[in-house]
Amino acid sequence: MSDGRTSQPQAAAASPGWGGLARLLGMKPGELADGRCSVSLRVGPEHTNPYGAVHGGVVYSLVDTAMGGAMVSRLNPNERCATLEVKINYLAPVAAGELRAEARLVERTSRIGVLEARVHADSRLIALATGTFYIQGPTPSAPGV
Numbered sequence: 001m002s003d004g005r006t007s008q009p010q011a012a013a014a015s016p017g018w019g020g021l022a023r024l025l026g027m028k029p030g031e032l033a034d035g036r037c038s039v040s041l042r043v044g045p046e047h048t049n050p051y052g053a054v055h056g057g058v059v060y061s062l063v064d065t066a067m068g069g070a071m072v073s074r075l076n077p078n079e080r081c082a083t084l085e086v087k088i089n090y091l092a093p094v095a096a097g098e099l100r101a102e103a104r105l106v107e108r109t110s111r112i113g114v115l116e117a118r119v120h121a122d123s124r125l126i127a128l129a130t131g132t133f134y135i136q137g138p139t140p141s142a143p144g145v
Helices: 009-014 020-025 056-072
Strands: 028-033 036-042 080-090 098-108 112-121 124-136
Touching: 020 056, 036 056, 056 080, 056 098, 056 112, 056 124, 098 124
Parallel strands: none
Antiparallel strands: 028 036, 036 098, 080 124, 098 112, 112 124
């Protein structure tokens, strides 16, 4: 019997959505559950801006990857998704430590998914995000075709 959740980072990392950028940045998959996904990253000098803080693009990439995982966990086998938009509130700078993004699916229709994510540096909330994903599936055939 399954509760719909798995803590198999290897399965997440092997999925088609775990692309080269996630690996390049050093992201590590966490829990992948029904409509939820977490992703972490150990901050290194390659992740910082000229002021020594984590670059906002790194935080965005972490959020987008976590949201994508949460969305993919709720797709049918013949569907795929793409990010339409993400809005992030950066709440605090981070210079070192581990970042962890936790995303969850808020609502899903046949073609749109709305998600939210929180990013923590250790136990401190550093960013809040909302995102919209497009869900693409097979085009229904016209009657009689």
